[in-house]
Amino acid sequence: MTINDNVKAYEKLGAFYLGRRILASGEASRExxxxxxxxxxxxxxxxxxTGSGKTGLGLGLIEEAAIDKIPVIAIDPKGDLGNLMLNFPAMQGSDLAPWVDPQTASSKGMSLGQYAEAQAKMWREGLADWDQPLARIQALRDAAEVNIYxxxxxxxVxxxxLQSFTAPSAAIRADYDAYAQRIQATTTGILTLLSLDADPLTSREHILIANILQHYWDKGEGLDIAGLIGAIQSPPIERIGVMSLDSVYSAKDRFGxxxxxxxxLASPGFAAWLQGVPLDARQLFYTEAGKPRxxxxxxxxxxxxxxxxxVTMLLSEIINWMRSQPGTGSLRAILYMDEIFGYMPPTANPPSKMLLLLLLKQARAFGLGVVLSTQNPVDLDYKGLSNTGTWFIGRxxxxxxxxxxxxxxxGAAAGAEAVAKSELERTLTGLGQRQFLLHNVHxxxxxxxxxxRWVLSxxxxxxxxxxxxxxxxxxxxSLSPATLPVAPPAVATVIDQAPVASPSPQVSISVLTAKPSLAPDIPQYFLAPSIAAPETDSHLCYQPCLVAAAEVLFSSKRHKIEQLxxxxxxxxxxxxxxxxAxxxxxxxxxxxxxxxKRGEQAASYRVPSASLEQANNYRQWDKQFKRYIRTERALSLYRSAGLKLSSEVGESEGDFRIRLQTRANEQRDLAAGKLRKKYEAKVQRLEDRLRKAEQVIEREQSQASQQKLDTMVSIGSTILGALFGGGRKSSTARRAGSAMSKANRIRKESQDVENAKENAEALRVQVTELEADLQRELAAMGEQWDSQRDELQEVVIRATASNIHVSLLGVLWRPYWQAPDGFSERAY
Structure with missing residues (x-):
């Protein structure tokens, strides 16, 4: 909901400072x-x-999210959002000199330095006018890391x-609709890059690539671009539907x-698509340490x-990340798109459209907020508009x-406040630059x-x-060792059992031979080859090693852990x-x-070492393996005492901090809601008393005014009677006494008015003090729920001997491709 606030301390819990209210009269206020x-x-x-201030509002909203430690991915088709990196805590002319326009400076008859200083002065004054100290710019820089990709x-960056078409998560693959949409969007995106407008139901290209992706993704395997090209030539499938592959798409056409x-892929400018950081939503939203980006x-x-x-590939990746997150009612992250034109049109169906509609329908459950910006509302599909709870409308x-x-x-306001279309039209027509009409369903x-408001950047x-x-x-x-981002707080370590070290190097050598004969009580296992021979004259050769497998149960009642x-x-x-070792x-x-239990026929073998041929050694190795697991192979977890949460198995410290921040935001929003509700009841009672006090003032003032009028009439009548006679002296005296009595009542009524005003003012002071108390408690609560400052404990859980089950111990024959020159490559 929108909060009305006169307090300058706008840094409130879970609130974004967007600007100041314009009154019904059209005048600007300080609210x-x-x-x-x-x-x-x-x-x-x-x-x-264009020129309405749309980009400034978007930048301000992103700044507020960053200060609130909410990560943002912002798609920037125009180049304006990169200004988010231009935030300078000192805001001096020297800071802005590299970024001001030399032509604008020249047209104003100023040197570059003079113009930069003038811009810096204007920015400092603008921020001050909007009650934003320069320290807020530093807070923005400290809260989140900003990068331009x-x-x-x-x-x-x-x-x-195109380096890899990574397989979607297991959660996506388990969701039929989401999985099908991911395959369709990725396929359409690839063909769009090839300038092929392919219909998913009729295009041979689309059907083939979609089936190839599904074949590999079903197994949890990804494909790089070279692998996709190879799979198009020699598909891993023989049929498409009920028809043979060649009937649907001949080998000659597939080669084309x-x-x-x-x-x-071979074009000179395309190499850049294969380089750089991976398209990974987790890395785009957070640093490795869990700091928001x-x-x-x-x-x-x-x-x-x-x-x-x-955009299609990015949206697919964000959906994949979103589906892997637990549900939350608080804001976890934001996807912002600065210009939606062409990506979600009302008539056409580009590959980005179904992904954006999917996000608008489903992202709420995962705490992902989507913000779309456009010059023209007709650029947006109506389904998209109907799924947005907040509208910011400018000129x-x-x-x-x-x-x-x-x-x-x-239509949106139907059933809530009655909205007159003519009044709305006047409001929209009267909007000026940087002025917006805000409609919020909440x-x-x-x-x-x-x-x-004035932006910080x-x-x-x-x-x-x-x-x-x-x-x-x-x-x-700037990221030298002295200026690298501060690491998260140190992690204290709690160890249940002391570790015991066991040294020893490994060595291997053997000679090519036929399959050796080992003692019958030495188990032998064979790993099947899964990689084709690199050369036609290579042959399969098995090489031996000692293999051990175990099922290990890590159990801790204290930390509620049962992990196999x-x-x-x-x-x-x-x-x-x-x-x-x-x-x-x-x-x-x-x-x-x-x-x-058997290897491939016609394969050769490396001679196992003498130690592997001694059956007695395996009992010793079994004990050593169990000791290693018990003493060295521990399960390490992180523990937050404040939130009473432990990390999951395999969860990094950074990922755990991200999860903690989400939980902290949920509890913060819940606690803030309860606190506001408590204070709202108190404020309501005071405001009711204040309203009654104001009614008393109005009544007393009315009575005092009437008393003054009656007294003036009485005094006038007395004076006239005394001047012109027409009555007895005693009657004149009585009228004079009555006038004096009424004059005394005037003084009393005036005193009553003053008392009523003092009572009302005292109530106003109490309301103000109560609101200030609320803001102090909210501010203290904000620090309490900042998980980035939370010191974590490292909890080390070791398995007991009874929870270690060695399922096999023996010789493992691993397959290799042996070339004539003696060089060998893995065949698995």
Whole structure:
């Protein structure tokens, strides 16, 4: 909901400072407009023509989110959002000099330095006028890390989009609709990049690539671009539907598609799409340590087809990340798109449209807020508008735009506050620059008009590629060891059992031979080859190692942990080795159920070491393996005493801090709601008393005025009687006495009015003090729920001997491809 507030301390719990209210008279006020971050889970749309202040509102909203430690991915088709990196705590002319426009300075008859200083002065004064100290800029920089990413370019931080088509998470694959949409969107994005407008139901290209992706993704495997090209030529499927592959898409035609994709891959400018950080929503939203990020995805330099491809891939990745998160009612993260034109049109169906509609429908349950910005409301599909709970409407360009918005607002407000269309039309027509009409469904349809606040970041206009490169290079150079971001608080360690070390190196050597004969009580296992031979004259050769597998139960009643780990390890053993250094062994990513008792025919074998041939050694190795697990193989978790939460198995400290912040936000919103409700009841009682006191003032003033009138009449009558006679002296005396009595009552009535005013003023003071108490408690609560400052304990849980079950111990024969020159490569 929207909060009315006269207090300058606008840094309130879970609230975004957007601007100041404009009164019904059209006059600007000093009343702050604060927006509850939780309301953004029902998404928002910003509508306004060029010059309306739409970008400034968006930048301000992103700044508020960052200060509130809410991460943001911002898609920037125009280049304006990169200004979020131009925040300078000192705000001096020297800070702005590299970013001001030399031509503008020249046109004003000023040197570059003079113009930069004038801009810095204007920014300092603007921030001060909006009650924002320069320290708030530092708070913004400290709260979140800002980066500019440039897919297909090395100007900013490059993003590797085509290096790998990573398989969706298990949660996505388990959701039929989400999985099908991910396959369709990725396929359409790829074909869009090839300038192929492919229908999912009729296009052979779309059907083939979708089936290839599904084949690999069903197994949890990803594909790189080279692998996709190879799979197009030699698909891993034989049938499409009920028809054979060649009947649907001949080998010759498939080769043509593969050549087209290979040509794109081989083009000189395409290398940038294969370089850079991976397209990973987790890394775009947070640092490794769990600190929130504002990731500006600058795509102004791309062609229309490249933009559509990248946006589609990014939205697919965000949905994949979103589906892996637990549900929450608080705002977890924001997806912001600065210009939605062409990505969610009302008639056409580009690949980005179904993904955006999916986000608008489902993201709320995961705490992901979507903010879409556009110049024209007709650029948006009506389904998208109907799924947004907050509308920010600025100056509109055409009557058609105005009517579309008016119809939407009147329909949205039905059943809440009665909204007169004519009044709305007058309000929209009267909006000036940086003025917006706010409609928020959480405010019961109540409409507000406000001026947007002064942004903390310097607005240099759309950044060029050279400016982006300078910004990102400066940031990279500034990350010297002395200025690296401060690490999270130290982690205290609690160890249940003391570890015991066990040294010993590993050695392996053997000679090519036929399958050796081992004692019958030495178990032997074979790993099947899964990689094709690299050369036609290579042959299969098995090499031996010691393998051990165990099921280990880590149990702790105190920390409510019951975790079963399946462990498979392999280590080479030399001829005389009896003691095994299991800490140096390789953890094998294999399932013991996939091992077989026989190897491939016509394969050769390396001679096992003498130690592997001694059956007595295996009993010793079994004991050593169990001791290693018991003493060295511990389960490490993190514990937050404040929130009484422990990390999950395999969860990094950074990911745990992210989860803690989400839980902290939930509890913060709940606690803040209870606190506000408690104070609202007290304020309501005082306001009721104040209202009655004001009624008393009005009544006493009315009585005093009437008494004055009666007294004046009485005095006048007495004076006239005394002057002109017409009565007895005693009657005149009585009238004079009555007039004096009435004069005394005037004094009493006046005193009553003053007493009533003092009582009302005292009540107003109490209301103000109560509101100040609420803000102090909210501020203290904000520090309490900041998980980034939370000191974590590291909890080490070790398995007891009774919870360690060794399921196999023996010789594992691993397959290799042996070349004639003696060089060997893994075949698994």
């Amino acid at each position: 702050s407009i604060l927006y509850h971050s939780k309301d953004l889970t029902t998404h928002a749309v910003i509508i306004g023509m 440039t897919p297909g370019s090395s100007a900013g 490059p993003v590797s989009v 598609l593969a050549m087209r994709m290979n040509g794109l 504002v990731s500006v995805m600058s795509i102004a330099h791309l062609s229309d087809t490249e933009r559509m491809f990248f 509109l360009q055409t009557d058609r735009d105005k009517q579309r918005v008016l119809d939407g607002l009147v 405010a019961n349809g109540h409409l507000e008009v406000f001026n947007t 310097y607005l240099a206009g759309p950044l060029t590629r050279e400016q982006i490169k300078r910004l990102t290079d400066e940031k990279a150079n 780990e399946k462990l498979v390890m392999g280590v080479a053993v030399d001829d005389s080795q009896v003691s095994i 299991w800490q140096d062994a390789e953890v094998l990513a294999i399932d013991v159920n996939d091992l077989s």
